[in-house]
Ligand SMILES: [Fe+2]
């Protein structure tokens with residue numbers, strides 16, 4: 001089996017369709033609101049979702065992807081389906097990325113065995129998340145493949161440097177996952193839906209451990225190597241930028257209950273984020289021009 | 293039967309067949325009967341675990357302490373591995389705590405004062421001729437209690453989202469079953485007189501009564517709850533069945549799939 005696989009090589013069954021990874025958009029210094037909307041539709045949308053958003057636009061005020069959807073709203077079913085399907089795909093790629101990280105560096109004599117051990121543990125944990133989200137998709141009436149798959153998660157987890165791997169996947173991506181789960185838990189609680197919030201609560205607890213792996217390994221692997229450290233920090237900035245989803249996430253404030261996906265500050269701190277780390281993530285978004 | 297969503301789509305448990313990309317499976321094999329929903333939230337799990345951990349730590353310490361007080365060499369030697377096993381169980385709980393968002397992995401707390409009193413009494417025998425009381429406390433009272441509670445926990449927590457707990461419980465239950473057997477063999481072999489059997493029985497009842505006053509290793513709520521065996525939906529009969537069949541035949545005549 002070869003080392004270092006690319007997103008093109010990921011094995012899927014016939015239900016899955018792919019959308020291109022919008023790398024230029026994700027890395028831009030400045031984006032427009034229209035670009036954000038367009039990209040999000042491409043990433044999260046299916047026909048039902050597009051229709052919903054078009055109806056909102058026709059009603060004036062633009063689509064509501066910038067604000068949080070409440071469970072009792074008409075759009076809630078399609079939004080939760082889209083979100084859960086996105087996370088389901090993310091968990092699957094996280095599972096694959098953890099498995100690859102266990103395999104790809106077996107020839108690296110510098111890398112402690114504990115790294116492989118942690119990745120193997122993560123492989124098990126992500127499997128549970130795939131299972132949980134598959135069950136939750138059923139719960140909200142969504143089928144696997146109902147939305148397209150975007151591979152930008154795995155894209156940032158393909159690096160040949162294990163330190164970049166854990167920064168991309170464990171710190172940035174799973175940090176984003178903490179924010180999403182926090183949001184889903186609130187959604188489930190306000191919908192009085194125990195199945196959603198109680199199961200995502202456990203998934204979120206697992207994710208804290210993974211983000212911690214990322215914090216620990218990125219520091220340990222670069223401790224005596226300032227050059228590598230600088231390279232990693234640079235990579236981290238890029239990925240933080242990409243995962244700000246073109247600034248879509250708006251105000252990064254855990255107390256914010258209106259806007260889309262605020263930072264889960266408490267969970268991130270539990271996972272080892274310092275105030276500076278949190279400020280870095282919050283400041284990573286590009287400038288967004290146009291109406292909000 | 294009406295074509296429900298789950299019949300119409302592979303995702304909802306429809307037939308899964310074939311090999312390769314044409315096999316439209318869920319991430320579970322179709323014989324999988326685990327449950328997504330369990331008895332406790334993350335916080336409630338942590339609360340139980342810190343009680344389990346307290347009991348395991350104290351039991352391990354007491355077993356270690358008793359080794360030097362027991363003249364019977366075969367009993368002495370039996371306690372060594374069990375001292376370690378309970379320490380290992382406490383350590384498995386220690387590792388599980390941060391995975392459940394508990395910041396302080398050293399946390400270990402008795403559920404209430406009555407449980408402390410129970411443990412004080414259980415660990416009180418000291419004299420060299422009190423081997424029978426020491427063994428009864430471990431192998432006829434606390435270890436069977438832990439076995440019952442751990443088995444209960446394993447059966448009611450989610451076997452999907454809380455699978456790591458289910459897995460470590462498997463190791464603990466395995467150890468505890470072996471301990472129960474070894475301990476009971478030893479009690480039966482040592483207590484071959486009516487007088488010793490009476491002592492064993494009396495001490496067991498005495499400790500058991502203290503234990504029940506505490507509720508158990510996790511306090512009042514150690515065991516219990518409402519039964520919730522997974523059941524298919526209620527029977528549909530009479531008019532309701534007639535209506536459902538009429539609706540189904542109307543739907544299939546119209547070429548519409550319900551759902
Ligand atoms: Fe995950």
Ligand SMILES: [Fe+2]
Pocket residue numbers: 094122125126174206207210
């Ligand atoms: Fe993860």
